[in-house]
Structure formats: C-alpha cells, structure tokens
C-alpha cells in the first residue's frame with residue numbers, strides 16, 4: 420500500500436468521525452456542559468465513549484504522522500526558520516520533547532513503510548514502538564517485525580529487539596562512590612557543585628518526605644540569579660588535570676576553586692575556537708592579494724569578513740522566514756553562507772553573507788541548486804573525505820558554504 424493510499428484510508432476513517440468543530444469549536448462553557456453530561460452516563464456508556472475517543476485520537480495521530488512526513492519532505496520547517504523537525508514540532512506545534520521525538524521518528528518510518536499508519540490508527544502499535552522498531556525494519560519484509568511487535572508494551576518491545584539482536588555485555592566499570600556520602604571537604608565540594616559562589620546547603624529533609632523527581636544531571640540547575648549547580652561524573656584523568664590546572668593557576672589566583680579553574684579553561688578554549696572558526700581575536704594580516712576581486716578566486720573566506728559576519732549575526736543562525744519574520748537562532752554547527760552561491764560568482768563580502776546553521780545552509784543550497792545536484796555534491800564530498808587526510812576532510816567541511 421502506498422503512502423497516498425494509506426493516507427486516503429485514514430482520511431475516510433477520521434473524516435467521518437471528527438469534524439474540526441468537534442475539537443476546535445468547543446467553548447469553555449460547552450466543555451463544562453460536556454463534563455456535566457458525562458455524569459449522566461452509565462459506567463458502560465462512559466467506557467464506550469472513552470474508547471471511541473481513543474480510537475479517533477489514534478486515527479488522527481496517524482494523519483498527523485502523514486502530515487509531518489510531508490512537511491519534512493517539503494522542508495517547510497526549514498522555511499519557517501526551524502533548524503530541525505524536533506524544533507518545529509516542539510516550538511511551533513507545541514509538542515513536548517518526548518512527544519515530538521516519537522512523532523518525528525514515526526513519521527519518517529511511516530513514509531518508508533506506510534503500513535505503519537494503519538497499525539498506529541487501529542492501536543496495534545504505539546508511537547514509541549514505531550520509533551524503537553524503525554531502525555530494525557528489514558527493507559524486504561518490514562511487516563514481519565511490526566506484526567511481531569503488535570500490541571506489545573515498550574518494555575516487551577525492547578526485550579523483543581534484544582532477543583533478536585543481542586548486544587555485547589556492558590563493559591565492567593569500577594567507580595568509586597561515597598557510601599554513605601561523607602561531608603565533602605572544600606575540594607570535593609567543588610566537584611559536586613560547581614558554581615560562581617558556594618551554593619546554600621538545603622535544609623535536611625524529613626525521612627518520610629517523598630523525594631521530588633530528580634532533574635537530568637547534565638542540565639545546570641539554577642541556584643540563584645547568577646549561580647548554577649552543575650553535576651557530572653568526572654574521569655580520574657580529568658580530576659588529575661583539574662588539580663594540575665589549579666596548581667598552575669595558584670600563583671595567579673591563590674585559592675582558586677575548581678569552578679574558577681574550569682571557567683579559565685573554557686575561556687581559553689572558547690577564544691581558540693572563535694579564532695579558528697571565525698577569526699575572532701586574530702590579528703589582521705595585510706595580504707598582497709587582499710582585493711575583493713582576487714578574494715573571489717579562492718573559497719577561503721578572509722578573516723576580516725568572517726569576523727564581520729560573526730559580529731553582526733552574533734553566533735546564531737540568521738536565517739529568517741520571510742513570511743513570519745521568525746529567525747532560526749540556532750547556535751549549533753554554524754557555517755558561513757553566501758547569499759549568491761560562491762559557485763555562481765558570490766563574493767566573500769560580509770554584506771552578501773550570513774551565519775547559518777548547517778540545516779539552513781544546506782536548505783538554501785538545495786533551493787539554489789536543486790536536491791539532485793546537492794545529493795551529487797554530497798556524495799562527491801563524502802568520497803573525497805574518505806580518501807583524504809582528516810585535515811583535508813575538515814577543510815572540505817568548513818567549505819560547505821561554497822554553494
């Protein structure tokens with residue numbers, strides 16, 4: 420069954436069950452009346468009604484997958500200034516991270532195997548199942564695994580996948596953990612809580628009081644207006660290097676704690692990367708071939724141009740959706756982009772260039788050259804990268820904006 424056929428089936432199923440007014444036109448009062456009407460239903464009627472709604476919801480979900488797949492295929496998320504489908508589904512459509520994660524992956528899988536849509540619509544597969552199963556589907560017979568996973572819970576599906584493709588034993592790991600946790604001395608305390616000032620110690624919790632859900636450990640937790648707690652597990656090597664760094668800094672900053680040492684190291688690395696990627700902080704050189712005309716002959720973007728673009732765009736993707744005025748603003752994998760593609764005579768001129776994330780740089784290149792030409796370029800570049808030294812490969816990567 421093709422994606423179009425599957426989508427049409429779903430439309431018929433959903434169309435007769437849900438009208439937009441059913442879900443969008445209800446006012447607060449109408450919702451309140453509905454709640455009061457539910458009180459008049461018998462238990463059996465209530466359960467029947469619930470089952471009907473869940474069934475309709477599943478059918479709608481399958482339709483959402485079809486739409487998401489088509490939006491990604493047309494790259495409408497990029498046009499709307501979102502660097503990824505995840506950003507589009509969370510920020511534009513309002514899904515949570517996990518909802519977006521499942522839907523985007525399920526939509527991609529359904530585009531390849533449209534039978535997934537029917538299985539989602541009739542409840543044989545939930546979205547997490549589709550996301551987990553997708554990488555394991557065999558192109559010749561994807562239905563075999565999908566059928567085997569029908570009506571299974573997430574845990575059962577993980578077991579099914581593990582049975583079919585066992586993973587090697589986890590490597591043995593020896594980790595020294597405090598048990599019970601001793602009161603840390605000044606140095607150890609730095610490892611547990613890295614902040615610009617010593618964080619206040621929380622009052623002891625009563626034993627019977629349930630512990631609140633723990634936030635993800637990798638995310639800095641705010642302690643105050645300008646202080647955060649950052650917790651992570653460090654290797655012995657890192658602990659040793661930090662101790663050495665503090666010793667080296669001791670003549671300059673006596674009593675320097677680990678937070679300060681890390682900040683100094685981060686400052687240094689940040690400056691190095693800004694200089695390497697965008698020539699920020701590099702000393703201007705006088706080049707004998709420094710005219711704009713001669714610059715256009717090489718793909719290397721001059722340092723002063725890189726500096727100017729970065730100073731103007733501020734280390735954020737500057738792609739803007741012309742219809743809404745929304746700016747992407749991603750700070751990931753930033754690259755320089757020529758408004759007129761370099762291959763078509765675009766000059767290394769800051770006024771004719773922008774800082775784009777990789778997704779939007781590729782998006783504008785595809786718009787300029789077409790998807791087919793871009794696929795050829797990427798394949799060619801991948802061949803070059805595997806045949807050349809790593810340094811050359813990095814160089815090719817940094818020149819993605821040649822388009």
Ligand SMILES: [Zn+2]
Pocket residue numbers: 500501502736737738747748749775776777778779
């Ligand atoms: Zn972007």
